[in-house]
Amino acid sequence: MIELKNIEKTYRRGVENVRALRGVNLTIDAGELMAIVGPSGAGKTTLLHILGCLDQPTKGEVVFDGISTASMPESQLVKIRREKIGFVFQQFYLIPGLSVFDNIALPLLFSKKPAEHKKIEQLAEMVGLEHRLNHAPSQLSGGEMQRTAIARGLVNDPAVLLADEPTGNLDSENSEKIYAILRRLSDEGLTTIMITHNPELAGRAERTIKIRDGLICS
Amino acid sequence: MTSYLKLAAKNILRHRTRSLLTMLGIAASVGVLFAVLSFNKGFTEGLALELERTGLHFMIVPSGCAHEVAALVLHGAVIPKFLDTGVMEHVERTEGIDLATPILVAQLPDRQRGKIDLIYGIEMDVLEAIKPGWEITGTVPRHEHEVLLGYEVAQHDNLKPGDPFSSPAEGVDLVVAGIVGYSGSQDDAFVYLPIKTAQSLLGYPQSATAIGVKVDDPTRIGAITASLTSAVPGIQIVTMSEVMNSVANLAAAARALSLAIVLIAILISAVGVMNSILMAVFERTQEIGMMRAVGASRWDIFRIILSETTILALVGGVVGIVLATLGARLIETFVRSVMPFVPSGDMIRFEPIVALGSVAFIFVIGLCAGIYPAVKASKINPVEAIKG
Ligand SMILES: Nc1ncnc2c1ncn2[C@@H]1O[C@H](COP(=O)(O)OP(=O)(O)O)[C@@H](O)[C@H]1O
Ligand SMILES: [Mg+2]
Numbered sequence: 001m002i003e004l005k006n007i008e009k010t011y012r013r014g015v016e017n018v019r020a021l022r023g024v025n026l027t028i029d030a031g032e033l034m035a036i037v038g039p040s041g042a043g044k045t046t047l048l049h050i051l052g053c054l055d056q057p058t059k060g061e062v063v064f065d066g067i068s069t070a071s072m073p074e075s076q077l078v079k080i081r082r083e084k085i086g087f088v089f090q091q092f093y094l095i096p097g098l099s100v101f102d103n104i105a106l107p108l109l110f111s112k113k114p115a116e117h118k119k120i121e122q123l124a125e126m127v128g129l130e131h132r133l134n135h136a137p138s139q140l141s142g143g144e145m146q147r148t149a150i151a152r153g154l155v156n157d158p159a160v161l162l163a164d165e166p167t168g169n170l171d172s173e174n175s176e177k178i179y180a181i182l183r184r185l186s187d188e189g190l191t192t193i194m195i196t197h198n199p200e201l202a203g204r205a206e207r208t209i210k211i212r213d214g215l216i217c218s
Numbered sequence: 219m220t221s222y223l224k225l226a227a228k229n230i231l232r233h234r235t236r237s238l239l240t241m242l243g244i245a246a247s248v249g250v251l252f253a254v255l256s257f258n259k260g261f262t263e264g265l266a267l268e269l270e271r272t273g274l275h276f277m278i279v280p281s282g283c284a285h286e287v288a289a290l291v292l293h294g295a296v297i298p299k300f301l302d303t304g305v306m307e308h309v310e311r312t313e314g315i316d317l318a319t320p321i322l323v324a325q326l327p328d329r330q331r332g333k334i335d336l337i338y339g340i341e342m343d344v345l346e347a348i349k350p351g352w353e354i355t356g357t358v359p360r361h362e363h364e365v366l367l368g369y370e371v372a373q374h375d376n377l378k379p380g381d382p383f384s385s386p387a388e389g390v391d392l393v394v395a396g397i398v399g400y401s402g403s404q405d406d407a408f409v410y411l412p413i414k415t416a417q418s419l420l421g422y423p424q425s426a427t428a429i430g431v432k433v434d435d436p437t438r439i440g441a442i443t444a445s446l447t448s449a450v451p452g453i454q455i456v457t458m459s460e461v462m463n464s465v466a467n468l469a470a471a472a473r474a475l476s477l478a479i480v481l482i483a484i485l486i487s488a489v490g491v492m493n494s495i496l497m498a499v500f501e502r503t504q505e506i507g508m509m510r511a512v513g514a515s516r517w518d519i520f521r522i523i524l525s526e527t528t529i530l531a532l533v534g535g536v537v538g539i540v541l542a543t544l545g546a547r548l549i550e551t552f553v554r555s556v557m558p559f560v561p562s563g564d565m566i567r568f569e570p571i572v573a574l575g576s577v578a579f580i581f582v583i584g585l586c587a588g589i590y591p592a593v594k595a596s597k598i599n600p601v602e603a604i605k606g
Contacts, residue, residue, distance in 0.1 A: 052511065054510070054511050054601060074516070078513065078514075078515045081511065081512070082512075087512055089508065089604060091504070093504060093505060093507075093508035095228075095229075096232060097229060098225075098228055102228075106225075106512065109222070109518075110515070110518050152512065153512070
């Protein structure tokens with residue numbers, strides 16, 4: 001469902017060029033749980049952002065459900081992010097002033113959909129936070145914050161969930177809970193891509209790709 | 219999450235102290251703007267009412283003294299010339315005149331006490347009509363030899379109603395009938411007494427600084443003043459509407475100056491709002507990046523940040539108007555202490571149109587102040603903001 005064709009990404013840092021990705025080819029099938037591993041600075045995050053239409057490649061093209069995003073204007077890319085992509089980050093990025101409920105519902109504001117209570121409650125239940133909906137993020141544990149962020153990533157019913165080191169800030173017990181949720185989502189048919197430094201978790205994914213120096217090496 | 223406004227409001231509440239201070243800046247300047255705008259309305263209306271209450275249509279003064287008339291009518295002023303003794307007779311003989319009342323304001327040296335009294339001679343019922351706001355301890359003079367003292371005069375000589383008041387003329391014993399409460403204006407410095415007494419103390423039985431005139435038919439003021447000026451040499455006539463105009467012009471000039479100052483204050487508080495929101499934007503760079511990733515467009519971000527500024531400006535504006543309305547008496551007291559010719563009664567009245575206009579104005583200013591931070595926020599590169 002997503003195809004990366006010979007993706008290159010070059011950043012400018014002062015006078016030198018940083019080649020973050022140097023020709024990545026990758027096909028992602030619907031419903032699979034994929035882990036991306038590799039050393040720090042290898043280009044994992046860059047790849048994830050390009051997959052999520054948050055960043056544009058310098059060269060090559062991303063084909064999303066058969067449609068190339070190469071020449072799409074920003075407004076079209078926003079639409080894809082809203083409708084098809086869910087993002088989860090290592091640092092959660094919850095909004096401190098909003099309740100768990102409102103944090104989960106936030107993307108609906110941008111997709112101009114009503115925040116139906118039933119839907120938010122279902123999502124909260126799915127990540128085990130149904131009793132926390134009125135809490136502020138500051139009252140949550142790290143694991144609960146990340147589960148809130150996952151629910152937020154799912155609120156627009158995306159086709160793909162992209163998680164950048166979702167367990168990077170969590171202990172093993174909480175990491176296990178997060179993994180279990182991602183596993184269940186992928187079993188239910190959601191395409192799930194996760195960057196991780198945890199070899200144990202990566203080993204349990206259906207597919208693991210390894211990135212080094214901007215290239216897929218296995 | 220129901221709306222951008224709710225999100226913006228929640229964001230403002232995250233930095234309560236900072237938002238409160240910024241909002242108070244707006245509130246203060248909008249409050250003053252509202253007060254200045256309403257003040258002018260209340261001021262001119264109050265002034266018109268005050269002049270109308272004197273019941274007089276015009277004043278006759280020695281020619282060349284037209285400028286002192288406003289001061290004379292509103293709080294007494296010493297005009298360095300007297301009207302000729304024959305003028306009063308002329309005026310009384312003129313047709314269409316209902317009432318002519320002489321007013322004598324003069325300096326009266328008192329050698330015994332080694333000081334100079336400022337005396338204000340007038341018919342007492344006319345005085346009461348001119349100064350309805352006075353709070354008098356004792357009574358207004360009912361007899362020939364009674365005087366009414368301004369607050370400072372009474373303070374200076376430590377006098378109470380019933381005390382004798384030293385008189386410069388031999389064989390005349392004056393008694394204090396009453397004392398006027400503190401006004402903070404020049405009223406405090408005068409000795410008020412019946413016109414006849416004033417004239418005899420001064421030694422000119424027919425003299426007057428001015429003659430206040432009421433006519434039978436106000437539509438004929440023009441004709442009457444014309445015939446008077448041609449018949450009596452050495453006089454000048456100033457109508458109450460001319461007094462009104464010259465004082466109103468003065469007030470308008472004062473208002474223009476205050477408005478200029480208020481506008482600068484508003485600009486400064488707008489810069490404060492801009493700065494406060496800009497800080498909030500920089501602090502929330504990552505959060506804004508996240509919002510872009512979960513589906514916010516640049517325009518969405520722009521609107522959220524712009525809403526924050528306008529909410530601050532609007533709330534500040536409304537608070538400012540409420541404060542100005544509640545604190546109106548306080549502001550009036552201040553204005554009375556610095557401005558001459560202030561009419562009694564409320565000068566600041568709540569006018570919905572003026573309030574609405576002030577809020578609309580600050581809304582527009584808020585929008586303008588919000589544009590820069592909102593553009594900045596919308597240009598944040600999400601990829602750089604959320605480096606994982
Ligand atoms: N916005 C950027 N500007 C310049 N260089 C960048 C930027 N983002 C990433 N890089 C560089 O690109 C390379 C890959 O980064 P990244 O994709 O974040 O790696 P990873 O997620 O695997 O640690 C790194 O050398 C990094 O320094
Ligand atoms: Mg990374």
